[in-house]
Amino acid sequence: MAKQHITFTLNGEKIEILVEPRELLIHTLREKLHQTGSHIGCETSHCGACTVDLNGKSVKSCTVLTVQAEGGTVTTVEGLATNGQLHPLQEGFMQEHGLQCGYCTPGMLMRAYRFLQENPNPSEEEIRWGMSGNLCRCTGYQNIVKAVQYAAKKLQAAGGA
């Protein structure tokens, strides 16, 4: 298959890459660009371990073709901290014990990152619905909810995301 020349922005850096048209974004990120923070858990869009931000939306990168990112902006967990400063969500997950094995965590963080921009002051129920595309087998979600609340509060105090 003829490879396609693709250009996009990843965590603020411009990327140029040749990929097969069938290549999935998660594989490009992990295997070609060595950004292994995003994980693969199910290959069917159910678990959300591969969640990244693409053009201002949460997407499951195991079911997005890399060619679909052409000209776009991708943010992964590796791009969440800025200037060496952890994002309030990263702090929240650590402070509230919102992770155990850590495998779902990058996807959870990236979904929450977008969710809190969609709904900066969510109720617990809204958080549970807003995060329901991301599965966790370890925590039972209670502390993930608290972690998102921690970040929401902190972001609100700082005057928004």
Add this chain to the structure above:
Amino acid sequence: MASTAEDLDREQKLEGIGCARKRKEDPRFIQGKGYYVDDVQLPGTLFGAVVRSPYAHARIKSINKDKAMALPGVKAVLTAEDLKPLKLHWMPTLAGDVQAVLADEKVCFQYQEIAMVIADDRYIAADGVDLVEVEYEPLPALVDPHKAMDADAPVIREDLVGKDEAGQGKRVHNNHIFRWEVGDKAGTDKVFDGAEVTVKQAMVNPRVHPCPLETCGCVASFDKARGDLTVYMTSQAPHVIRTVVSLLSGLPESKIRIISPDIGGGFGNKVGVYPGYVVAIVASIVLGRPVKWIESRIDNLSTTAFARDYHMVGELAADKNGRIKGLRVNVLADHGAFNAHAQPTKWPAGLFSICTGSYDIPTAHVQVDGVYTNKAPGGVAYRCSFRVTEAVHLIERMIDILALKLGIDKAEIRLRNFIQPEQFPYNSALGWQYDSGNYPAALKKVMEAVDYAGLRKEQEEKRKRGELMGIGICTFTEIVGAGPSKACDVLGVGMFDSCEIRVHPTGSAIARMGTISQGQGHQTTYAQIIATELGLPSEVIQVEEGDTSTAPYGLGTYGSRSTPVGGAATAVAARKIRDKARNIAAHLLEVSPDDLDWDIDRFKVKGVPGQEKTMKEIAWAAYNNVPPGMEMGLEAVEYYDPPNFTYPFGAYVCVLDIDRYTGETKVRRFYALDDCGTRINPMIIEGQIHGGLTEAFAVAMGQLLSFDEDGNIQGNSLMDYFLPTAVETPHWETDYTVTPSPHHPLGAKGVAESPHVGGIPCFTNGVNDAFSHLGVTHIDMPHTAFSVWKTLHELGLDKRP
């Protein structure tokens, strides 16, 4: 013990036992810097993908690799024929049986491994799989374990025909694996014959899968020049894996390095040795390049290690006051096509004989028959100690059924039958010695917290209005921390565990363990144990696990054994160091070691204020000024062989409401009191309990691997297999009591599996309780809305007025 504010401050700075210390693991995970097996990217890595059988039972007539081999980028296609000259086409299982690594002339379950295609990248490998041509002759499939021992049942294991033994005792049929009996059969029969009341119930713990979010996989890398094999592997037991790989490959253990990197959840799925690992290793040895094999989710749910599939009949004999006199249990265990359950070798039904539970039952008998069917092999302990979930489920359902028959309240009947605090250590009728417990205190505390009497009153009022409300109770006892080497081994290796601690001159330390975390937070909690034992801040204590070239040999992490066994090893190793430190301190202070008192982080001369040496000072001295005749350095290693198992327990109550018209169950409240003895990190304990309860909720309310009559697995992706989201998952309330284990150096018992073991029967008891006034005795799991609706429909309750 701290007595002044200054002492307290000193103690708190250590962040030792009892501190809700934040996890040391988290910074890497929240920044995407975890290192899981699929993150291992070695130069020149090839990818393996597995060709799998579409049939559950079939003869392989031919395999044609030509088209696959012709695909550019395909480096090899390995089949059983290729492994045969190496004698690696079959491998021993942990249960004394053998398992085909790649199908040898015949397939015995759907998705069985036929061949591995090894290619330059995962896309080419997947294309290659499609090009391997396999011709099959389908055979009738045996799916129902109840038909396994019929006279005309299809023979699944032709390799065993004529053998009256398959590794775990006598067998009586081609599809029979073993019969295991424990207890007093004649005595139990006699108790039942003379009993005032008996109850009997058949129930199923259906086939489920642990389904960690990360699937299984490995990267095998054989260095031809050095003759060394390194394997990165999702393994809960890397040291045992090294021994097995050595036995299979003939390479000395010293030439094999198994590394378990970060593991994305295990829950029992990552204990065993799977064909994918073996073939990837062979491929790397043959090709001299690293070979990566990573399961897809469908492969994972279909092949590597199901749990449960226990078809049980329980019976209780009692007097009319509800005092239990005897327990009788018969189990039919579906082990799939190969007996590859992961239990201590001598225990074909694991620790199932803990099924007398928290109750003082004088007489009992248990019989378990294992059978082959055309399903994937396994039978792992899914977030539990070996077969303990099944055991607790049985007794907790049976005691509810007895209460129902006698019209006794379900909490009251438990209080009448509990082993009393003064009876510990308690010898159970089936041979266990329970170390410690206080069951009545735990249940009473929970009953008060949830206002149990008020809930029953509310339920009565709701029933009058035709509403369905259930109150589930479970008062479980686990048996964990396998285990004493006299009782437990894996392939002949005793189930001890280990810790090696080195204290550096400047007072920091490194500890290496035989266990391996899969999210339990070992780096955090083991450091806390050492901090308390050695008086060094946990912040400067580094904990490493999972690399067989650096860590001492250990049996790994499963069956809640890390704190009971690895934690004990840590405490004992630290105490060896403290003993040496005492002698060094005595030398420095020019007193006898007996004149010194240990005080948080230092030794003090008795009665002489100010005469003291801190552990940090002693560490420095250990490298330059030790007593004459003492060797330098400050380190110790402990291989801890526990004297007994530990027996954590708990009392759980759930309250749920059922929608009469849809069958949907809403868990309104779940209150979990756990007693795991001494608590090392309360934050981590609570997190483990939340997670275990959520997995219990998943099993009770929805998880099921089902098969059609041809043995086709149904629902083997996350589209169908139930993993609860944040929306369905209930809110958890946790509580605790502390009854230390008398034989554990710290009094700790282990906790992570209790909520799964105790949670499942609590939910199912709750659903059954909602129907108990309507003549319903028992409904099997999983309690999906459809399953509950069927009961409602049969009772005519789903008709709207």
